[in-house]
Amino acid sequence: MARLSVRTIAKRVGVSAATVSRVLNDRPGVAEETRARVLQAMREQGMVAPAPVSQPFVGIIVPELDNPVFPLLAGAIETKLGGHGVTALIGSSTKQGPTELDYIASLVRQRIQGLVLVSGRHANPSADHGFYWQLHQQQLPMVLVGGHVPDLPVSTVTTDEAAGAAMAVAHLRALGHTRIGLAGGQGYLRPSQNRLRGYGREMRRWFGSVDDALYAETDYSLTGGHAAGLRLIDAGVTAVIAGSDLMALGVLAAARQAGLSVPGDLSVVGYDDTYLAAHSDPPLTTVRQPVEQMAGAVATALWERLQGYHTPHVDHVFPPALVARGSTGPALVTRRSTGPAAL
Numbered sequence: 001m002a003r004l005s006v007r008t009i010a011k012r013v014g015v016s017a018a019t020v021s022r023v024l025n026d027r028p029g030v031a032e033e034t035r036a037r038v039l040q041a042m043r044e045q046g047m048v049a050p051a052p053v054s055q056p057f058v059g060i061i062v063p064e065l066d067n068p069v070f071p072l073l074a075g076a077i078e079t080k081l082g083g084h085g086v087t088a089l090i091g092s093s094t095k096q097g098p099t100e101l102d103y104i105a106s107l108v109r110q111r112i113q114g115l116v117l118v119s120g121r122h123a124n125p126s127a128d129h130g131f132y133w134q135l136h137q138q139q140l141p142m143v144l145v146g147g148h149v150p151d152l153p154v155s156t157v158t159t160d161e162a163a164g165a166a167m168a169v170a171h172l173r174a175l176g177h178t179r180i181g182l183a184g185g186q187g188y189l190r191p192s193q194n195r196l197r198g199y200g201r202e203m204r205r206w207f208g209s210v211d212d213a214l215y216a217e218t219d220y221s222l223t224g225g226h227a228a229g230l231r232l233i234d235a236g237v238t239a240v241i242a243g244s245d246l247m248a249l250g251v252l253a254a255a256r257q258a259g260l261s262v263p264g265d266l267s268v269v270g271y272d273d274t275y276l277a278a279h280s281d282p283p284l285t286t287v288r289q290p291v292e293q294m295a296g297a298v299a300t301a302l303w304e305r306l307q308g309y310h311t312p313h314v315d316h317v318f319p320p321a322l323v324a325r326g327s328t329g330p331a332l333v334t335r336r337s338t339g340p341a342a343l
Contacts, residue, residue: 005047012041056086056306058114058141059107061100063123065092067220067246068274069289070118073145076291077116080299086114086306093120101131114141114302123147123190141305143298147190148315155301155313157294161191162198164287164320168241168269169202171285171322176331177267178207181237183228183247185220192217195243195271211235218247225250226257233258238266238331245270245277248284252327263329273323282326290318 006024010017015034022030023038030038060077062070070092078088089107093100100120107115115135121127122144129149135142136152148156165182172180182199185192196215203210213235218224225247232240233254242248248270252262260266262282270277273288297316304311 005045009038009041009045009047012045013037056113057110058086058088058116058302058306059103059112060088060090060116060118061103061120062090062092062118063100063120064094067244068276069244069272069291072274073118073289073291073295076295077298080295081302084299084303086299086303088116104131104135108135108140112140114306116143116145116298116302119146119189119191120144122149124188125190125193126188141302143302145294145298153313155297155316157297157301157316157318158191159289159294159318159320161194161320162201164271164289164322165195165198165241166202167320167322168271168287169199169206171324172239172241172267172269172328173202173206175239175267175328177239178331179211179214179235179237179239181214181216181232181235181240183225183232183240183242183251184215184217185224185243185247187217192243199241220244220247222246222250222253226254229254230258233260233266239268239328240266241269241271243271245272245274245280245284245286247271248286248327249276249280252280252284262327265332267328267331269322269328277323277325280327285325285328286323288321288323290320293318 006017006020010020015038019030019034020038023035058081060074062074065071074090078090081088091103093103104115121129122132123146132149132152136154142154144154144156146158169180180203182196184196200210214237216228216231218228220243225242228247229240229251240251242251248268251268255262255266262268268284270284270286273286277284277286301314
């Protein structure tokens, strides 16, 4: 069957079977234009076209796939790397499955040539970061997304999370809201800390202080958002800023459970602007992360290292943008708890 396929490809392209065989085994002696035609014919026949031996192979590790922002970002990075001729393998380190360290160890054994690490241990300032230094000492090119390791000379990519939370507060304040709650993710994570900082700064700017009851820490999940939403609704908020779109959907569910309408009784803001946001009910106001720009910065930084360029490492911080949709509206003065935030 394999020989017949080789002959079929050779006949289709108008070359010898030996030429097709050389392309299959990535051997020299074939003109690049001919090689490209053979590879294209193989793809059209449903055959697996071999990658060039020189094509770099890297890993992209994300913390989970349940939160749609991570597959969205990983897919965009993979596409951008492909534009540089780099092949990527995506893995998710979950609580029940392989950890970030497990994936890294496996990829290193496979002689991986580079790594993109998204919201791994580098997103936790108190975690042990020793293995990052070990990888750096082994001169393995890396890019860290969603956090950093102090003094580690590798490029990082993130959004200005504090600014994103502040944008959400400003949007809700302009709609007349004063009791604005924050449904945050795990407090030990750097993104959670940054968003809490931006939220607190903007709340103090307009209202002088922040009531502790307006902050609910859970995790970046649907159930986490639901739990935080119930707590904040009980605290009398008229608006909730969630740490992710997935959490925001949980807040919407909590509002329905409490008999509240959105945005009539409660306004809700998400974070990330994943595909969930535009298709929720109502469509979700959210803080957009510039995924395409972030992915481009990751791919360029890693590709430069793979090429051996000794360019300085860069901490890329991208500005977010607020996308207003149907889940936010004017505050109602009749909402049961009242007044500004703990003035």
